Amino acid sequence: MGVAGTLSCKQCSYSQNVFLGIGFRYIDLNSILEWYEQEEGRQHIRDFMSKEDTTFECYDGLYVCEQCKYLLNRVFFELKLGNYVYTNRYECPRCNTQMPTKPPLDEVKSGMLDCPACRETKLEMHFNNMDWD
Numbered sequence: 001m002g003v004a005g006t007l008s009c010k011q012c013s014y015s016q017n018v019f020l021g022i023g024f025r026y027i028d029l030n031s032i033l034e035w036y037e038q039e040e041g042r043q044h045i046r047d048f049m050s051k052e053d054t055t056f057e058c059y060d061g062l063y064v065c066e067q068c069k070y071l072l073n074r075v076f077f078e079l080k081l082g083n084y085v086y087t088n089r090y091e092c093p094r095c096n097t098q099m100p101t102k103p104p105l106d107e108v109k110s111g112m113l114d115c116p117a118c119r120e121t122k123l124e125m126h127f128n129n130m131d132w133d
């Protein structure tokens, strides 16, 4: 299941709570449709949920802007059927660049993220070691 944690910077006052991983309402398309917000994704879920060979990935991740290092904690959602792949996309709220397609889970956990505020140092990640739902 998911984990909750806090990212913080030793150089400046930047601090952000983050949620990573899979919640219990993330494991089937019916439940995802109950809370999923982006209309394009909702449409895909409705179209594909009845098809037997549909596979999907859904988890909370931390997107890192390649331009300005902004960190965006959002749901990653990808749906596949045969050769068809739909992946949700986000724009950076600070510089409007397209975020990378996939949030990098490993870098977050290994403490390799630059501070998006001062860009002077790596962020520290503290996990609360509890499930968040």
Ligand SMILES: [Zn+2]
Pocket: 065, 066, 067, 068, 069, 070, 092, 093, 094, 095, 096, 097
């Ligand atoms: Zn940006």
Ligand SMILES: [Zn+2]
Pocket: 009, 010, 011, 012, 013, 014, 115, 116, 117, 118, 119, 120, 121
């Ligand atoms: Zn900083």
